[in-house]
Amino acid sequence: MYKSDIKVLDCTVRDGGLMNKWQFTDEFVRSVYESCAEAGIDYMEIGYKSSERAFDRKEVGPWKFCDEKDIRRIIGKGEPKVKLSALCDIGRIDFEDIPKKSDSAISLMRVACYVHQMDKAIELAHHCLDKGYEVSINLMAVSKVNEMELDQALADLSKSRVQMVYVVDSFGSMYCESVEHLVKKYKEALPGKEIGIHAHNNMQLAMSNTITSLMNGATMLDATLLGMGRGAGNCPIEILIAFLKNPKYRLLPLLQSIQEHVLPWNRKIDWGYHVPYLITGAMNEHPRSAMSVMDHPEKKDDFVSFMKSMHDYELLE
């Protein structure tokens, strides 16, 4: 499917880091960076941009903060070979934590918010724009937002200077019909702005929802190496690139990084499709309860007990 305006964003380190508290070696992060560059990936999300007050460095690795000195240790001097992005969570970052673009290797600041935080998100987004960054707003958990709230949020966004807005299926609970509906709705409500998709794989639909979004006008596509990401993980970038057959991308550098660096993590931590994630996804719930049982070897394979422990599980029974 040839579309000239497609952009693929790799968020392996940022979303995958949710599974290991960003305890990646420099070698891992460098491999993702180099392979994204060689593969022609448009953006690499290297982590979260957070305030020191929000997290303890004894608990989380450097990619929860994305200090410039850490980034430079990975990419060296000069212009990055692939544009870098970082995710800002509303409430976990202050304006003064964000350097001017001229002092940063980061190109794109993505502001993640829930619908009730939209005002704050637009304020932070404008602040980042004024400091010289490209900026997106990623409205999380949209599957839980009612239509009236969403219309209001989109109206606010349409009046903002933000040029990029994401459909985010935080719970991996969306089917192609809802993805199509939302991408079309965002496109219509936000003329001239770029629409992105960030999918999760609870129902093995992350890849197909990403294609559906693309076919309906989304042009920013999030994906990760081997789907590494929270819970059921994300759209696997190697499947997406194999599908796109776009001459600007190459598959082999991604496979190289997966086999050398991502597979070893895959043997240690359980992201990807597992039945507990299906259950939370199909029930349109946050995956935290599924992640909690996945952390207990004696519970993770008892799907029946897990499902019965869910509130209102009879809806799915």
Add this chain to the structure above:
Amino acid sequence: MYKSDIKVLDCTVRDGGLMNKWQFTDEFVRSVYESCAEAGIDYMEIGYKSSERAFDRKEVGPWKFCDEKDIRRIIGKGEPKVKLSALCDIGRIDFEDIPKKSDSAISLMRVACYVHQMDKAIELAHHCLDKGYEVSINLMAVSKVNEMELDQALADLSKSRVQMVYVVDSFGSMYCESVEHLVKKYKEALPGKEIGIHAHNNMQLAMSNTITSLMNGATMLDATLLGMGRGAGNCPIEILIAFLKNPKYRLLPLLQSIQEHVLPWNRKIDWGYHVPYLITGAMNEHPRSAMSVMDHPEKKDDFVSFMKSMHDYELLE
């Protein structure tokens, strides 16, 4: 998505058996049977119907033959609690291997063929119809068939007495657009006949291709417990049932069987999404080369070498 005429067929034992030569314990097969019955699944495919001359019982388990005495050992006497089906491969079964329906617990004979075997498939299908069975024809590897050959095959099928025809994505190489195209084409060419879908998961699209087929008029949906099946496996029945939210189906009995019987196999054999299967799927090739490297622990994770070993890999590079 409520559709009254949906039928789900579980083919765990038949397609999953391709990964372990049908070496299932009776307990396993009985669990699949009981859970399908409790879950309201419409058909359970219990294996292949094959001639004794075609395979050696020292090599393959009983579900490569589906003798009535073996079936009865699992299901007991009387009417089966879920309709049973068996798959017949052209060239590996003779007319005399098929008992009269009145002597068999099987309801549905599915005849699998390649496009050049269509005459033989229709002949065998008519023979099974005359013996009293429901019958389908499953035209395999349709992603490799050119449009003129396919039109001819569909014209032949339209004149036959066969009431059920499957779109079979043998190589897991089909995207939603090709699935939609084919299901619509089959519907148009075969008025009054039932259309089925049998998907493989090489590109994590088995579930979404099954939904796409359903939305375009297919009503027979193949799936397996935890996706157990050849190579990348099939559409996972637990995801499909959670999606359908159809009052005739129940999810919990399927989860019970998965956690007790399918997970132990999943720890021993590698079906499901793995990068070598992505590579054969994206290249529209038979998965045999991927299955071969998956059998070698020292080769299975060297994706780059595997991809480079493929003829014409530059097309995907």
